[in-house]
Amino acid sequence: xxxxxxxxxxxxxxxxxxxxxxxxxxxxxxxxxxxxxxxxxxxxxxxxxxxxxxxxxxxxxxxxxxxxxxxxxxxxxxxxxxxxxxxxxxxxxxxxxxxxxxxxxxxxxxxxxxxxxxxxxxxxxxxxxxxxxxxxxxxxxxxxxxxxxxxxxxxxxxxxxxxxxxxxxxxxxxxxxxxxxxxxxxxxxxxxxxxxxxxxxxxxxxxxxxxxxxxxxxxxxxxxxxxxxxxxxxxxxxxxxxxxxxxxxxxxxxxxxxxxxxxxxxxxxxxxxxxxxxxxxxxxxxxxxxxxxxxxxxxxxxxxxxxxxxxxxxxxxxxxxxxxxxxxxxxxxxxxxxxxxxxxxxxxxxxxxxxxxxxxxxxxxxxxxxxxxxxxxxxxxxxxxxxxxxxxxxxxxxxxxxxxxxxxxxxxxxx
Numbered sequence: 407x408x409x410x411x412x413x414x415x416x417x418x419x420x421x422x423x424x425x426x427x428x429x430x431x432x433x434x435x436x437x438x439x440x441x442x443x444x445x446x447x448x449x450x451x452x453x454x455x456x457x458x459x460x461x462x463x464x465x466x467x468x469x470x471x472x473x474x475x476x477x478x479x480x481x482x483x484x485x486x487x488x489x490x491x492x493x494x495x496x497x498x499x500x501x502x503x504x505x506x507x508x509x510x511x512x513x514x515x516x517x518x519x520x521x522x523x524x525x526x527x528x529x530x531x532x533x534x535x536x537x538x539x540x541x542x543x544x545x546x547x548x549x550x551x552x553x554x555x556x557x558x559x560x561x562x563x564x565x566x567x568x569x570x571x572x573x574x575x576x577x578x579x580x581x582x583x584x585x586x587x588x589x590x591x592x593x594x595x596x597x598x599x600x601x602x603x604x605x606x607x608x609x610x611x612x613x614x615x616x617x618x619x620x621x622x623x624x625x626x627x628x629x630x631x632x633x634x635x636x637x638x639x640x641x642x643x644x645x646x647x648x649x650x651x652x653x654x655x656x657x658x659x660x661x662x663x664x665x666x667x668x669x670x671x672x673x674x675x676x677x678x679x680x681x682x683x684x685x686x687x688x689x690x691x692x693x694x695x696x697x698x699x700x701x702x703x704x705x706x707x708x709x710x711x712x713x714x715x716x717x718x719x720x721x722x723x724x725x726x727x728x729x730x731x732x733x734x735x736x737x738x739x740x741x742x743x744x745x746x747x748x749x750x751x752x753x754x755x756x757x758x759x760x761x762x763x764x765x766x767x768x769x770x771x772x773x774x775x776x777x778x779x780x781x782x783x784x785x786x787x788x789x790x791x792x793x794x795x796x797x798x799x800x801x802x803x804x805x806x807x808x809x810x811x812x813x814x815x816x817x818x819x820x821x
Contacts, residue, residue: 407451407466409731414469415451417668417698417733418444419690423473424483426491430467436495437487439480439539443471462495473691478550479602481543485536486602505537506544508600514586515579516593518557520544535600551599554636555592599637608634649692652793656737659782659790660775662762666737667691670723671797672750673741674715675805682707684719685805688735689797701808713749716740720753728757740765741798744774744781751776766798 407415418425423443427436440446450463472487474480488496504522510533511517520541523534538544551557556576560568563580570576577584577592584592598607611634618627653665660666669689676682688698702722707714720738727734738754738761740746747765754761765774772781773794784791 410733411466411468413730413732415444415447417690417695418447418471419473419693419695420444420697421473422475422477422480423471424480424487425469425471426487426493427462427466427495428468428470429465432468434491434493435465436462436493437484437491439477439484441477441480443473447471458495478543478547481538481540482547482600483602485538486600489601505539506541507534507536507538508544508548509534510593510597515558515563515584515589517559517561518548518593518596519559520548535597547600551596554633555596555599557592557596558589604637608637611637649793652789653692655789656793659784659788660737660762660764662737664736666735666762668733668735669737669739669797670735671739671741671801672716672719672723673798673801673805674712674719675802675808676704676710676712676715682715683805683808684715685801685808686719686723687797687801687804689800692793694800699804701804712742713745716742716746717749717753720750721756724754724757724759724761728759734759734761736762738763739794739797739801741768741801743767743772747774747776764794766794771795 420442422441424437424439425443425447426434427438429435438446447469450459450466472483474483506520507523509517509519509521511519512531512533516533523537536544552559552575556570556574558576558579559570560580565580567578567581567583568576571578571581571583577589579586579589595607595610598604598610611630615627615630615634618624618630653667656662657665667690671687671689673685674682675685682704684702684704686700686702688695688700690698700723702719704715704718706718724734726732738750740750740763742765744765747763750763750765754763763776766772767774767781770781770783771791772783773791774781
């Protein structure tokens, strides 16, 4: 592996999602899903592989990944991306008839079901979406979709509505409870969901809800509103939704070019100038990434001088990343005031680095930004401030815990 790829593999989160391998030309050559992205991707480079997989690995020059809140979402996203990108090494998944598909029958009110693709079926008899790798996950997905968008599952249309209508799992086309055009809209919405185009689907539903409200069809508008809420819950967990809101708010607050996916934060801890330590915590997509935490024993500063200690720690951290050719963070946070931020910026300048940075003072929780004399004052419930606090508090906790450990070791040596 090249250095950049090696670092990306090392920094992959221990979380569910989809990974995309690219060749030297940036072309996606393989797409896979994983319960743990880090463990799954590392396994490609840490074990004996069969011939075909060895050829694949030899061509990997870069990778990217997409986080998902569940294995189910990873399953759907993997299939959608394979269909979109057509990667060469996923050819088996694209063509093999043994994999499960979702089938839409070619009728006025299509039946939606999970099946194996029939070789004998005539062209136009049905529309298939897939394939997927897990029939169990696919059936779970269809159950979730059915709770949001009721659909027909009976092979023969009954004369009266069945139990599924009373459970709100079918709109009962058998009893003319839904028109063919409205049912076609439901089918289109299911397809968007299966293609992982969640935001596009939610936007379409939001427009539909506004149209219904404008026509004073409030009961129907309320049903669409419930669909939007259910989709939001399915497509992203509450934790990841909060984190995304916080990151987006922080991006806007600091006028960053992109969402700060990787944040590194520094704190200095000492007791009357003894056992001085520095800490750095790392957050990925709004959550603590403890595998990338770092501790620093202060080596060059004697006495109490937080500024010099901070300069040493920041300088050591990023000179090492530079020397090793590793990826830089998207944002640096400093526990301190305006002068602390200035010290960190000077160290970055010495190294020729331009990394967005900010600091937060403990007392008033003022936020200082480069080039601004006056600090920012944010409301206590601001999403960006909640994230900054979380990162700052974790950096402080980590620094204090290391400092206490060193003091304890020193006390034991004196006995």
